[in-house]
Amino acid sequence: MTSMRQAVDVNVDAMIDDLRTLVQVESPSRQLDALRKSAETVAEVIEGRLGGHAAVVDSDGGPHVHWSGGGAPRVLILGHHDTVFPLGTLELRPFRVEDGRAYGPGVFDMLGGLVQAVHGLATLTDRSGVEILVTADEEVGSHFSRALIEERALACGAVLVVEGAADGGAVKTGRKGCGTFEVSVAGRASHAGLEPAAGVNALVEAAHQVLAVAALARPEIGTTVTPTVASAGTLDNVVPAEATVVVDVRVESADEKERIESAFAALSPRLDEAVITVRGGVGRPPMPESAAAELFAVARRLLPGLEGRAVGGGSDGNFTAALGVPTLDGLGAVGGGAHADHEYLLVGSMAERANLVAGLVNVIQDSRPQAGQTSSDGTNKPPKSHT
Template sequence: MHMPDDLNIDAMIDDLRTLVEVESPSRDVEALTTSANAVASVIENRLGGRAVLVESEAGPHVHWSGGGDRKVLVLGHHDTVFPLGTLERRPFKVDGGHATGPGVFDMLGGLVQAIHGVATLEDRSGVEILVTADEEVGSRASRALIEERALACGAVLVCEGAADGGGLKTGRKGCGTFEVSVTGRASHAGLEPEAGINALVEASHQVLHIAALGRPDIGTTVTPTVASAGTLDNVVPAEAKVVVDVRVESAAEKERIESAFAALTPHVDGAKVSVEGAIGRPPMPESASAELFALAQRLLPGIEGRAVGGGSDGNFTAALGVPTLDGLGAVGGGAHADHEYLVVDSMAERANLVAGLVKAIQNA
């Protein structure tokens, strides 16, 4: 793929710096409002028109339309996982061919590339861009809007970071979090332990049972990740909690796992068990990306497609039956980690790929 004359890498780096230096941790509505305004400004500067801020309880989403008959939704998010103050410790910089700083790979670099890619198109009709504020925390405040715009447009390009080696993400597992709460009864651990109902012992039974629900052979992982119990070392614990991460590849496994959590029963006499949570992101089957991935392969021969374990907002759009291709964002790595980075030399190619896909969809 050739690089259009008007695709300026220095300008892309400048816009990336602008977005990274406006910290945007999920759930911080004030910070996300500042970030949304910055995203809207970059979009308007590069694409013209007006980027509208869509208010939500999680913070503002940003929506832009090129007008005309809707044909393709470019989807991303501007919230990041890093707390305020990360930038001071890990400032934005470009060195040795890598851009680093909080959010460069997940997914501010992908936003910048997509915006600059669309900007190379003379005809931007039928294109919508939606940048949400709560993807990293489950997209509860944006899911309805994402689904509405995806159905209206009929095709979705997700600008999350690329898979390892720069591959596109052609399938994703469904994912969710469950919280199992155990209620027992406190008593003195030395004087009358038998008078208590040990919530920690009950939670231990539950952890072993829950972990056994996994079926890695068919892509189902069930992983207890966080546990808490007790108050003092001489008190039988009255409460315990276990948090569980779940990933599934099929709707049938989603149903099986959710049913299994709903059916959890106590092992210790007198203990009570309650469950909250669900597999909130449905699986993204590879069939949802097949048509768009074939287009991408024609535009960039040799590019690979991979099914991955992590979820994105593409899970929602694919579940609606809307053709969805993911992983179109930055090439790099270290998502959610201090070593997060973006490969600068790949930015033009990825922007070009988005532009080429948009044009192909417009002309289909």
């Protein structure tokens, strides 16, 4: 097996230049005009380093980018170009490199991982069978990209997710399934001083429901149920007629996903005449560590001492692992501060991570047969759009 230490050197300065280019095109989720410009820039960077054609794939959630090295598909490099930062963040926090760290919105989650993967692939003389898919709506649930992700994962048969690394540079070998529920309460307004009993207090009902859903948690087996956002009422002298509670849920097993979804569906009001409506679900299925075992073993041979870790956050790797496709996550940037003002990437780790991705691709190309599935038109290209 080729050692990662024997890989062709990558140019860190060139990686920094490409990272700067991507960061300076802001790409907040759901901002379609900004995402269009971002997707076009991602495509230009990929084509500039790897050649070929990076297609911009339209969807209602924003444009994705797909590149193929040709030949029978064998490995999918999976990432996203949308970020959580609103337009204008770059002006307040411009891209900079200082004391061995690169700073800027999206450097760690996950533009740095995209750049590293592209530069790692550029060191390979044979890129046949390699596909890159960069989606536009990962940060908001991947509702418009999921079908395309699953299609290409099944076609390729192995997935490398270039999300940011776990603490200490560990790759991510497991992820919890995650989802969001919204519990809405309809009551009846009345004067809080003159006729409080004439109303149906939606806030009091919501308080009962918060306690009920929080009690569903089973942290001893990895299930967390966390009320995160609540709203109710209009004025301080009016019994609130409406209330809403948003709940974050994380689970480690399909059985827990089913239990939690059933429990939310069965919620019932405690107050007479209150009405409860529940929306949402566990949208990302759990990523079991078994899905990463094969590829993690290869990664450890390429980079001795590399650690793997199961984490609570979700990614698009949850979808591919749930299909039974071998998936290794957290292969992107080493750094920290995802979604925060201090988000950063460790420049000194960029070359090693680029070479790790290249080494994994090399091994997969040599050892993995064609998965045997293609797009509906008989090619290895994705359809024009998934909406």
